[in-house]
Amino acid sequence: MxxxxxxxxxxxxxxxxxxxxxxxxxxxxxxxxxxxxxxxxxxxxxxxxxxxxxxxxxxxxxxxxxxxxxxxxxxxxxxxxxxxxxxxxxxxxxxxxxxxxxxxxxxxxxxxxxxxxxxxxxxxxxxxxxxxxxxxxxxxxxxxxxxxxxxxxxxxxxxxxxxxxxxxxxxxxxxxxxxxxxxxxxxxxxxxxxxxxxxxxxxxxxxxxxxxxxxxxxxxxxxxxxxVDAFVAQAFGKPRMTLIEGGLTEDGFVSGDGVLRVPVPAVSAAPGDAVQIGVRPRDLRLRLGAEEPGAGWTAVDGRVYVLEHLGRATEVTVAVGDARLSVVAPRAAVAGLAADDRVSLLIRPSTVHVFATGDEGKRVST
Structure with a gap:
């Protein structure tokens, strides 16, 4: 060889x-x-x-x-x-x-x-x-x-x-x-x-x-x-990583419409900078009933946008303001869930990727 x-x-x-x-x-x-x-x-x-x-x-x-x-x-x-x-x-x-x-x-x-x-x-x-x-x-x-x-x-x-x-x-x-x-x-x-x-x-x-x-x-x-950038991030995974545009604050990230707010890992950008975050569906969970988020998780409220049944699993797309976040859950766990139902998502801030905006979308998470 x-x-x-x-x-x-x-x-x-x-x-x-x-x-x-x-x-x-x-x-x-x-x-x-x-x-x-x-x-x-x-x-x-x-x-x-x-x-x-x-x-x-x-x-x-x-x-x-x-x-x-x-x-x-x-x-x-x-x-x-x-x-x-x-x-x-x-x-x-x-x-x-x-x-x-x-x-x-x-x-x-x-x-x-x-x-x-x-x-x-x-x-x-x-x-x-x-x-x-x-x-x-x-x-x-x-x-x-x-x-x-x-x-x-x-x-x-x-x-x-x-x-x-x-x-x-x-x-x-x-x-x-x-x-x-x-x-x-x-x-x-x-x-x-x-x-x-x-x-x-x-x-x-x-x-x-x-x-x-x-x-x-x-x-x-x-x-x-x-x-290294948003393109590479979206090259892997199905459903693909969700990208959401917004900006940085002292407390983390806020989406462009002001609805989605989550803490983010350390970044090289500064508060006030425009960025986009990337969230993989596998790093999200549906919050069921009165479940407490637990350490390391942040709860985000939204409504069911669409459900796609994939055998034993179901892909649930949740609308949080203008953002659309996908999560894959066991089909039995979402039985009875329908479009427009109110739901809560659990996000692990440590798994959130932060990229610059624009065509390059370079990684700014450190």
């Missing part, structure tokens, strides 16, 4: 900036997830790493060796494309075997067969080996594309949304398989996704990217607990 590093990558297509000073490091054997929405620059970053896109500026290093001028076939990297990129004239077996039969490897037929069948079994496509890829579903094609990458030796694997077209059950199973493969083989992996669940469950470290810029890199725990 190999360590991978990119330094100051820049790439533009006409007036559109795809990459804007992208830099990160992936240690030997590390699983690094690049998380961001469509158009953030994730795929361009992978293609630049692979040598398929030439950057306007910046450097790619593999095991600390500058590799900008190294041809893709000689970088020792294996890439899985979201668009499958399968050979339509070959069956599943032929597609999986193709890297091992290439001039780069030329493995004996018995070894090719063993590797192909092992990877096909792991991906659950061992019963499709003789089927033409043109007769596969999108999910099956994606597994073949992933298998064609995993079957070959590589210094690092570059995976571009490899689970995007799989159904939920198979996707969860494949997450576990990829984690196991990475752990057991010690593979270096750069994994692109828009799904925060994949990033949190798979990654040793996560890089959050937006508009071609890396906003934050860190362990899953770091980016979850201390997001």
């Amino acid at each position: 190999a360590a991978v590093e990119v330094r100051g990558l820049r790439k533009s297509y006409g007036k559109t900036t795809a990459l804007d000073d992208v830099s990160f490091e992936v240690a030997d054997g590390e699983f690094f997830c690049l998380l961001g929405p469509s158009g953030a620059g994730k795929t361009t970053t992978l293609k630049t790493l692979a040598g398929l896109v030439e950057p306007d500026a910046g450097e790619v290093l593999i095991d600390q060796t500058p590799s900008n001028d190294v041809e893709p076939t000689h970088r020792g990297l294996a890439m899985c494309f979201e668009s499958y990129a399968l050979y339509p004239q070959l069956d599943v077996y032929g597609n999986l075997a193709s890297p091992l039969r290439s001039p780069l490897f030329r493995l004996p037929a018995s070894e090719v067969d063993a590797k192909v069948r092992a990877v096909a079994g792991m991906l659950g496509i061992d019963g499709l080996l003789e089927r033409p890829v043109t007769r596969l579903s999108n999910g099956q094609r994606q597994r073949v594309a992933l298998g064609r990458v995993l079957v070959r030796p590589a210094r690092a694997y570059l995976l571009d949304e490899p689970l995007a077209h799989l159904d939920a059950k198979i996707r969860a199973s494949m997450r576990a398989e990829l984690k196991t493969i990475s752990r057991d083989a010690g593979t270096t992996t750069v994994y692109v996704t828009h799904d925060y669940v994949e990033a949190l469950s798979l990654a040793d470290r996560i890089g959050v990217i937006r508009d071609g810029r890396i906003l934050q890199s860190g362990t899953p725990e770091e980016v979850w607990a201390r997001p």
Whole structure:
């Protein structure tokens, strides 16, 4: 395996900036997830790493060796494309075997067969080996594309949304398989996704990217607990973190309409400054009956805006003035609750995130 590093990558297509000073490091054997929405620059970053896109500026290093001028076939990297990129004239077996039969490897037929069948079994496509890829579903094609990458030796694997077209059950199973493969083989992996669940469950470290810029890199725990700005904060969790605009007072935060008032942790801003707070649904509780808030909790009164039943749990959106706060509660605990009912929420001020206002929304909680 190999360590991978990119330094100051820049790439533009006409007036559109795809990459804007992208830099990160992936240690030997590390699983690094690049998380961001469509158009953030994730795929361009992978293609630049692979040598398929030439950057306007910046450097790619593999095991600390500058590799900008190294041809893709000689970088020792294996890439899985979201668009499958399968050979339509070959069956599943032929597609999986193709890297091992290439001039780069030329493995004996018995070894090719063993590797192909092992990877096909792991991906659950061992019963499709003789089927033409043109007769596969999108999910099956994606597994073949992933298998064609995993079957070959590589210094690092570059995976571009490899689970995007799989159904939920198979996707969860494949997450576990990829984690196991990475752990057991010690593979270096750069994994692109828009799904925060994949990033949190798979990654040793996560890089959050937006508009071609890396906003934050860190362990899953770091980016979850201390997001550097409001965008990163809202990239994780479902329901998403609620953002509420207002200002700071001597006692904490007050919303713009003056209805919501909560203490906040220590901040670098001063009373009178405009800020926005972020509250995760999991850090809220519904106050039931005459329950006392208890130490470390603050009660906030509101009314039920909407209820969404999600099996055993119910997502309750509570209106507190103009603000809308979401909380997830056991379905049995909110039985009989209806829209416009008066309720009380319990907030832990220690879990409130404070950000500056505006597009940047930088963190001001210290």
